[in-house]
Amino acid sequence: MAEIVLDHVTKRFPDGALAVDDVNLTIADGEFVILVGPSGCGKSTTLNMIAGLEDISDGELRIGGEVANQKSPRDRDIGMVFQNYALYPHMTVRENMAFSLKLAKAEQKTVDERVNWAAGILDLTDHLERKPGQLSGGQRQRVAMGRVIVRTPNAFLMDEPLSNLDAKLRVQMRTEVSRLQKRLGTTTVYVTHDQVEAMTLGDRVAVMRGGVINQVGPPEELYNRPANLFVAGFIGSPAMNFLPATVKGDTVSSPLGDLRLPDERRRRLASNGDGERQVIIGIRPEHLEDASLVGDKRDQGAVFQANVDLLESLGSDKYAYFTVKSERASARHLEELAEDAGGVEMATEDGVQVTARLDAASDAKEDQELEFWLDLRRVHVFDPESGENLTVDTVEGGDEADRQAEEPAKLREAEPQGAAAEPPRTEAGPGGAAEEEPAPDA
Amino acid sequence: MNVTARQRVGWGAANVIVVLIAAIPILWLISLSFKDPSTITDGSFYPHDWTTANYRGIFDQPLFTHALVNSIGIALIATFLGVALGAMAAYAIARLNFPGKRLLVASALLIAMFPAISLVNPMFNLWRTLGIFDTWVGLIIPYMTFSLPLSIYTLSAFFREIPWELERAAALDGATPLQAFRRVIIPLAAPGVFTTAILVFLYCWNDFVFAISLTSTNNARTVPAALAFFTGASQFEQPTGSIAAAAVVITIPVVIVVLLFQRRIVAGLTAGAVKG
16 A cells, blocks of 8 residues: 655657646545546546556656656556456456466465455455356456455556446446445545546545646535536536626626625635626536525525426426526637537527526426526636636635535535436445445545 | 248258369368279279278388378477467567567568569578578478468457457556466467467478478478379389378378367457456
């Protein structure tokens, strides 16, 4: 077990492409850090550099205090789980798991002990004499994990280990990975493009974009205090709504009406420049509510009317979609997000579609006007040019309103990415995985 | 995918014709090898007087027994060396980017296309000067050279099929590149290695041009070349029966080799390596 330090690490490919640009990241001993980002953001390259599968062009990598730039993978003593498992198909499960110990010339007794121990943890004892070809996807995944844990390496690296599993199994394995990491307490770097995995698994999450780490922090921090448009849009599901707006003095003129932000946010906004200017406001779906249900919080937010185009009831909440007459907010960060989402056009013909997550008790109906309430304490204001968040100080602890509002957010951030794709985590599936599942922020 | 009765009959007939065309010369050869010298020209497909005299005859001749030993020895050594060298070269070509890689691939292809007969004359002189004329080495070298392109091409195709991640996994498991190659890649490429080995073996086993040109005595003469030196019982007799018997004898190892390795070739050893 060891601390991993990436000190100004850069990766430049021979064709000149800059895959990883000056990344600084310290992964403490025993910490579980997630590298998340859209495809091509350099997260896998970063992982491969830690593993020693890619050369480091510039900067320094230290594992357990020792510079590891020039060390071969075998000398770094790191275990890695690959996206497609990379099991040795000609070896049995036992031989697969024992391979590294055999190479290290461990005694047969030790080898047997370790393999049996790992197989016990991973529930593979009955499958030890089978070949990978005879195993199911989830079992192969566990063998890949077993191969890594038998020899207590300095660190575990995981490269999208769950992306090949079907949705239900993925949720189950996610909790298993999390439990295993906590049990062994081994430093772990986990790469994923799935923000749900990022939010639920890690002690800290690093959001990467274009080879640069945009923000590092605990999941709730990224969620509540995103440093820029990209992080704000990437983390959270359904995604944050973005609308163009104008700041003029104390007021933010938006397509939802003139908004008066709370003092704290206004002060910070003012400290980032004054005068009239274009901005982008970001509103998470859960910070929009049916106005009839908010009660005495009503005066802390803004109220407006909108026609509900579409209503999806998930049982636990209702998603209401409505259209706001407005231009689409345009910024480079948002274009990148849209690209990652597969180029889905977020704007409809006559405006921008906004998603609201309403309480299940709401009696909103499709094609009917509804009075929405917007929690002004949670509105983010971004600079369209730099993408920077103008209302939240990400370096310091953040403002009062954020802390107060953190509690409900915690409960919600664990939600899956769209109800159709994954069952909610509380129904995590067979094997009683749900009850042992640690809280996302534990 | 419904096969009508007519289609079945049509395909069946086509298959029978193909099998007959391929099998009749061989059956004819076998039939000849069992015929008595006096009935060899009777034109009958079935030997009327069965005799094993031809077989006993050839095994009494040092010409044939020596040639058989030479054939087996030379073909096995050339196959082993050719496949071992070819595997290493193919692995480098499949996995590494090194200067001159394209040149290597291109020149391998060039050698494969070069007509062997055009090299025989210079090699004859060169081999005599070097003192390896009429030796095993003298035949192993050209066999290896001419089979290398074949093994490089087939093996690199097989290596490319093996996912990169396996070597990466092996590297992280603490294997040196050589260990990863020996313990992970080669076992997985085994079907490819065996296929290549069979092809190379057949090439060496069947070669006539080099065998006849670069040998002069029983020292290194292989069976295909030795067949040309068979004589009849008297100078007025054609050695047809003996040649047929010898031909049958040297076909047997080939059949055994193919039957032996057929299963390895067909077996999909990579099943389960990765998802899918």
